[in-house]
Every structure is written in structure tokens, then in C-alpha cells.
Amino acid sequence: MGDCGFVIPESERDEDLIAAAKHIATALGSKKNLTDDAKKILADLSAQLSSITTVNENKVEAASEIEERLNVIEEKIMSWETDQSMIWDSGLDEATQYLNATEEARQLAERLETLSLNKDDGEKELLRRAHDILQMAMARLEEEFKHILVQSRQPFEPEHVSFRSSEEDATDLGSVISLGDDSVEESVNRDSISRASEEFIIDLVNPEVISDLRNIANLMLISGYGHECSQAYISVRRDALDECLFILEMEKLSIEDVLKLEWGSLNSRIKRWVRAMKIFVRVYLASEKWLTEQIFGELGTVNLVCFSEASKASMLQLLNFGEAISIDPHKPEKLFPILDMYEVLADLLPDIDSLYSDESGFCVRTDCCEVLRRLGDSAKAAFLEFENAIATSVSPNPFAGGGIHHLTRYVMNYINTLTDYRETLNLLLMDRDGEDPITSSPDTSPPTEEENTSGITYNASPMALHFRSVTSILECNLDEKAKLYRDPSLQHIFLMNNIHYMAQKVKNSELRHIVGDDWIRKRNWKFQQHAMNYVRATWSSVLSLLKDEGNSSSDSVPKTLLKERFRSFYLAFEEVYRTQTAWIIPDAELREDLRISTSLKVIQAYRTFVGRHTNHISDKHIKYSADDLQNYLLDLFEGSQKSLHNPHRR
Structure with missing residues (x-):
């Protein structure tokens, strides 16, 4: 045997090997002529055999104890399998006992995994039983988790949120005036949009059940059932988010469905979308994010994934509507609703980036930016169509009485309302090509130092240049409409009325700060010239008789x-x-x-x-x-x- 010790490999530590080793040691020990080294080896072997025997005896005892506890736990778990009622509805004590039993089943399964038991059929069966009991408990906890989430949902009442809906009290510019000779309303109230960063956290589920939900989630995740728990949460909360959109009157429409809508119905849905986006993002999604953090916040990034997956479909439903609006024909009356949509989405973009800051929310962030870009392009196209519509507006008959033409009212009310969007328009019009009359018209070029003597500084912003261009296009159109009158006197009355109206509209509104006082002075001079020309055209021949x-x-x-x-x-x-x-x-x-x-x-x-x-x-x-x-x-x-x-x- 030499100097080496006699070590029994762990792989051979079974009862037969131990018995054989003991027999060899006993036989050798009976010999009288053993060396000291041999005696030492025999002593070590004897000690190891004794230790192995003790460990195995302990493991057998542990397995027996585990089996006894599994029997108790299995009975507890199985007692609820035949019960149709929900555990958490039976009171806190019963729920706590079930959680404790499930936690013990998890611990026993772990102990069985770590014990180096002989893998005979009986021991394999014990481990399988432990896993079956744990799986059964996990399935029940998943049901209980979903049940608590559903039953404890708090009613969502958007009317109690401070975002006011202006759908009822806002006057829609496009619905009351047109480029034809239809009736006109002078006052146009823009749909008010709150741009202040307002965030309201509300309880989407009863706060009293948060600890129960957290305990179930923790136990399922450490037991290796995190995916099942996450999916249960996502399915329930996805339905809740769908219901929120239903309450906000945002029905599911495909892009094709949106494109088929009549303008009146579409405009109403746009107003609801503007309101819904603010409430959904800053109230409901913010609260949803808070809920996931309360339940899963201590479990790594699970809360981020749960939030993104639960809310993604609802957000994409809202964004799909925005995309549909952006590809709808760019009629001038759609500019205001589109600008409202653009501004709301632009205002909410930081909130959305914050809510979906992780990789799982990347597609939502990307889609938001894309829809925002498309809405901006659509608004720009609608503005260009507005200019084109003015230039091409044709009246077959002269306007009765030489009064203020509907086109004049339309254009001046239109651009006056657009002043509420000045920041957005300046941004959207900044990259316009220079092919239109901005540089060619005298009214779109900056005034000379002599001309600009008023206190109102000339505004050379993109919006100011385009507004001057619009008014020049309008005046050219009015000149053509004036030619429809056979009486030169009435031509001057018509132009006097309309140019005076334009000047007053600018003078008494925010337009004055955009197009400047020099523009007003030129129009004042023009309508006064038409007044003088009227007197001359009408009365010169009459007074010649005197x-x-x-x-x-x-x-x-x-x-x-x-x-x-x-x-x-x-x-x-x-x-x-x-x-x-x-x-x-x-x-x-x-x-x-x-x-x-x-x-x-x-x-x-x-x-x-x-x-x-x-x-x-x-x-x-x-x-x-x-x-x-x-x-x-x-x-x-x-x-x-x-x-x-x-x-x-x-």
C-alpha cells in the first residue's frame, strides 16, 4: 500500500462498497505483522468508513423527514385543489398558511436537490413528488394572482382628472367656414391644450392587496416561475388598459377604417384622441408604471418588461390612429386638429421616453417619434394646401353688396387662430423650400428702416413670412373677384371693405406682432385709396351736372x-x-x-x-x-x- 492513504471515491460510496471495505479492513487488522504505515492506513480507512456511514444514515433520516413534511404540505395543497373558492377570499390566515406551505415545498425541493442520495426509484419518486407539489402550488398561485388583480381593480373615472375636455365647447374652424360662399362665424376658439407637465398617480388596484400581490410574485419568481407570473400580470393589465381606452371612447379602428370616416366623425374622434392621449399617458400609464414597480420593483427588470408588454398594444392603438390621420388627404380644415395632435404628442414625448426607457419599450419610443414626424409633415402639407386653396378659389358670381367676402373672413380667422401654434409652425415651416412668393412679394420682405417706425418690431420668423405670403395671395384673389363687378364704384367698395377688414383683423389680434405695423399701414393706405376712388367714380359724373x-x-x-x-x-x-x-x-x-x-x-x-x-x-x-x-x-x-x-x- 505504500505511503498513500486509502480514499474511497464518492461515486463508489454505496452500501455494498462500504461493507466490502469493512471486511478488508477487518481481515488486515487481524494480521500481527502489519507495519506502522499499514496500521495508519487502516485507521484512516476505518474513520472514513465510519463518517460515510454516519452521513448516509443522516441523509436517510433527512429524506425520511422531508417525505413526512411533503406529505403534510401535499395534503394542504391538495385540499384547495378540490375547493372552488379562492384562497385569498377566505381570509389572511388561510392565505398566509398556503404561502408558507408553498415556500416550504420550494425549500424541501431544494434540499432534495442538494442531498447526494442514492438515486434509486424511491428517492427519485420523492424528488419528483416535491416538484409536482411545487408546480401544483405555483399554478394555484398564478390563478390567485390573476384573481386578486381582477377583483381589486379600482374604477377609472377620467372626469375626475383635472384635464378638461374642450370637445364640447370648442368651435371647430373647419366646420363653420370654408373656401366657398358658406356662412361664417367670426369667433374661433382653439381647443385648449394643457402643456404643463402634469402627472397624476392613481390607485389602479386596491392598495390593501399590493403586499399580497408582491408576496405571490416574489415566491413565484424565486421558485423559477417568474415567466408564468409575468404573463398572468400582463394578460390582466392588458385587458384593464383596453377598458381604459374604451372609457376614453377610443374604439379600435384600423387605418383603413379611419380613412373611410366622414370629416365630422373624424374630427370628433381627433378631439377625443387629443384628450385621451393626455389622460392615458400622464395618468393611466404613469399609474400603471407605479403599480408594476410596487409589485415587481424588487425583482430586477421584471417590472419594466411587465409594464411595456401590458401597455404596448394600447399605445400602438393610439399611435395607429395618429398615423392614419397623417396619411389622410391634407385638406386645410384638418390643419388645426393635426396641429393639436402634433403638439400633444410632442408634449408627451418626454413622458413616453421616461415610461418606456428600457429595451422592451424601444418600439413604442420609435413609433412615437415616427408618428410625430408624420403628423408634422401632414400639418406642413395642409398649410401648403391652404395657400393653394386661396390662390385657386374662384367665384363665378360677384359677391352680393360688395361686403366682406367669405374667403377674406376664412383666411383672416384661419391665420389668426394659427397664432396659437406659432412655436410649432415656426418649427415645421423652418425647412420649407423657397419656391413660393416669399421673396418675390413686397409684403413678405422685411420693411425698410423708414417704414418700420412703430413700436412693433418686424417678425422675420418663418411663420411671419408665410402669413405675409398668405395675405398677398388673398389680395391677389380679391382683385380678381372685384373684376366680377361691372360697376367700378362697387369694385372699390368691395376692395375697401375687404382690405379694411384684413387690416383691422391684424391690428386687433396677435397677428400684429407677427406681420408688423408696416403691413397694417400699407393696408390702411390701400383701403383709403379705394374709398377716394369710390367717391371719384360715383360722384364725379353726378356733380359735373352742377x-x-x-x-x-x-x-x-x-x-x-x-x-x-x-x-x-x-x-x-x-x-x-x-x-x-x-x-x-x-x-x-x-x-x-x-x-x-x-x-x-x-x-x-x-x-x-x-x-x-x-x-x-x-x-x-x-x-x-x-x-x-x-x-x-x-x-x-x-x-x-x-x-x-x-x-x-x-
Whole structure:
């Protein structure tokens, strides 16, 4: 045997080997002539055999003890397999006992794995039993976990959230005005959008069950059933998120379904989407993230995966709607809803990035950025279509009465409303190509130092340049519409009314800070020129009848000629009265100013003519006094045709 010790490999430590080794040791020990080394080896062998015997005896005892405990645990676990009720509905004590029993089953299975038992059929069966009991308990815990999540859900009431819905009280620009000659509403209220970063955490499940859910999740994860627990959570919470969207009136629509919707129905859904996005992201998703952290927060990244997987489908449903809107035809009336969608999504992007910060949320972050880009492109395209629609708007007939054309109201209300989106529009219009009339029109180039003398600094932002371009396009269109009138006087009334309206709309709104005071001054000069041209076109020929030829005195003018001149003047005045009482100047101040300037010119000429010839013609040939004519001039431009031959005209 030499100097080496006699060590029995662990792989050979079975009862037969031990017995054989003992027999050899006993036989050798009976010999009288053993060396000291041999005696030492025999002593070591004897000690090892004794230790092996003790360990095996302990393992057998441990296995026996484990079997006894498994019998008890199995009975506890099996007692609930035939019970239709839920454990956690039976009270805290029963739930605690079940958790403790399951935890003990897990520990016993681990002990059996670590014990180096002889792998005979009986011992294999014991280990299999332990795993079966644990699996049965895990399946039951999964059911209990889902049951608690479902039964403890708190009702979601979005009306109690401070985000106000403006769907009912906002006036939709596109629904009340168009590029045609339809009715117009002056006041346009933009759908108010809260841009403040507001986040509200609400309890999506009863706070009293959080500890139970956490205990179940912890036990399932350390038992190797984390995937089953996560899937149970995801399935229940995915349904809850779907119900949240249902409460927010966001029905599931494919892109094809959205594209088939009529504008009225689509616009209503856009308003609901804008509101739903704010509530869903900042209230519901923030609360959902908090819930996953409370339950899974101590279990690594499980909470991140559970949150992303549970909410991903609902977020993609909302984003699909945004994508559908972005590819819908880019009509001008859709610009405001699209801008609302763009601004809300842009405002929520930091929240979404924070909620989906891990790898499992990458697709949501990516889709949000893509939909935001598409909405921006769509808004830009709708704005370009707006410019094109103004340029190509054609009226087959002149606008009745020479008043403010619906196109003028539409355009000025439209761009006035767009001032609420100035930051967004400046961003979206910044990369526009320079192919339109921005550089060619005098109204889109910065004013000279002499022109810009007001306190309002000229705004050279992309939005300001494009607004100036829009107003120039509108004026060109109005010039074409004015040509539809046969009467030059009415052409000037029409252009005066519309340019004055444009100037006032800019002067009395935020547009003044965008297009500048120099723009207003140019329009003031233009409408005043049209007012002067009106007076000249209308009254020059009428007043020419009151002028004496050369230096001839009253005595040299034949009475018959005087009578004819008075008669011709009255006929001309009455025709102007009959025609121009039907014309309209909607602005009271502008109407009064034109009446005054007309009266000064007409009445003064009439007084002079009558005063010069009053002694040479009978009073019966003087049909109207100067005061009569002055009063009649007050009837002009009211939009209601009258006649001086009608005794009830007043």
C-alpha cells in the first residue's frame, strides 16, 4: 500500500462498497505483522468508513423527514385543489398558511436537490413528488394572482382628472367656414391644450392587496416561475388598459377604417384622441408604471418588461390612429386638429421616453417619434394646401353688396387662430423650400428702416413670412373677384371693405406682432385709396351736372337748361340712392367716414349750385333741399335697397 492513504471515491460510496471495505479492513487488522504505515492506513480507512456511514444514515433520516413534511404540505395543497373558492377570499390566515406551505415545498425541493442520495426509484419518486407539489402550488398561485388583480381593480373615472375636455365647447374652424360662399362665424376658439407637465398617480388596484400581490410574485419568481407570473400580470393589465381606452371612447379602428370616416366623425374622434392621449399617458400609464414597480420593483427588470408588454398594444392603438390621420388627404380644415395632435404628442414625448426607457419599450419610443414626424409633415402639407386653396378659389358670381367676402373672413380667422401654434409652425415651416412668393412679394420682405417706425418690431420668423405670403395671395384673389363687378364704384367698395377688414383683423389680434405695423399701414393706405376712388367714380359724373360752364353768370343760363340740369342731377342722385342703399359697408366706423366724406363733397356742391340759381328758377323745380340730400346719404351702404319714389323709405 505504500505511503498513500486509502480514499474511497464518492461515486463508489454505496452500501455494498462500504461493507466490502469493512471486511478488508477487518481481515488486515487481524494480521500481527502489519507495519506502522499499514496500521495508519487502516485507521484512516476505518474513520472514513465510519463518517460515510454516519452521513448516509443522516441523509436517510433527512429524506425520511422531508417525505413526512411533503406529505403534510401535499395534503394542504391538495385540499384547495378540490375547493372552488379562492384562497385569498377566505381570509389572511388561510392565505398566509398556503404561502408558507408553498415556500416550504420550494425549500424541501431544494434540499432534495442538494442531498447526494442514492438515486434509486424511491428517492427519485420523492424528488419528483416535491416538484409536482411545487408546480401544483405555483399554478394555484398564478390563478390567485390573476384573481386578486381582477377583483381589486379600482374604477377609472377620467372626469375626475383635472384635464378638461374642450370637445364640447370648442368651435371647430373647419366646420363653420370654408373656401366657398358658406356662412361664417367670426369667433374661433382653439381647443385648449394643457402643456404643463402634469402627472397624476392613481390607485389602479386596491392598495390593501399590493403586499399580497408582491408576496405571490416574489415566491413565484424565486421558485423559477417568474415567466408564468409575468404573463398572468400582463394578460390582466392588458385587458384593464383596453377598458381604459374604451372609457376614453377610443374604439379600435384600423387605418383603413379611419380613412373611410366622414370629416365630422373624424374630427370628433381627433378631439377625443387629443384628450385621451393626455389622460392615458400622464395618468393611466404613469399609474400603471407605479403599480408594476410596487409589485415587481424588487425583482430586477421584471417590472419594466411587465409594464411595456401590458401597455404596448394600447399605445400602438393610439399611435395607429395618429398615423392614419397623417396619411389622410391634407385638406386645410384638418390643419388645426393635426396641429393639436402634433403638439400633444410632442408634449408627451418626454413622458413616453421616461415610461418606456428600457429595451422592451424601444418600439413604442420609435413609433412615437415616427408618428410625430408624420403628423408634422401632414400639418406642413395642409398649410401648403391652404395657400393653394386661396390662390385657386374662384367665384363665378360677384359677391352680393360688395361686403366682406367669405374667403377674406376664412383666411383672416384661419391665420389668426394659427397664432396659437406659432412655436410649432415656426418649427415645421423652418425647412420649407423657397419656391413660393416669399421673396418675390413686397409684403413678405422685411420693411425698410423708414417704414418700420412703430413700436412693433418686424417678425422675420418663418411663420411671419408665410402669413405675409398668405395675405398677398388673398389680395391677389380679391382683385380678381372685384373684376366680377361691372360697376367700378362697387369694385372699390368691395376692395375697401375687404382690405379694411384684413387690416383691422391684424391690428386687433396677435397677428400684429407677427406681420408688423408696416403691413397694417400699407393696408390702411390701400383701403383709403379705394374709398377716394369710390367717391371719384360715383360722384364725379353726378356733380359735373352742377358745374357752370366757363364764366357764364346765372343770368345768361336759360331757364330751360337750369331745369334740365336740376332734373338730371335729381335723377342721377336717385339712381345712386337706389343702387347704393343695397350695397353694404359692415364696419360702422368705415361706413360713417365714407358717408361724411361723400356728404362734404356732394352737399357743398349742391348748396353752391342752388344758391347761385335760386333767384332764376321756381322753387317747384327744386325737388330736394340740401338737408334732404344729406339725410338720404345716411341710407347708403346699409345693405337694404330703397327708392326715393317710395314714400315709406324712411
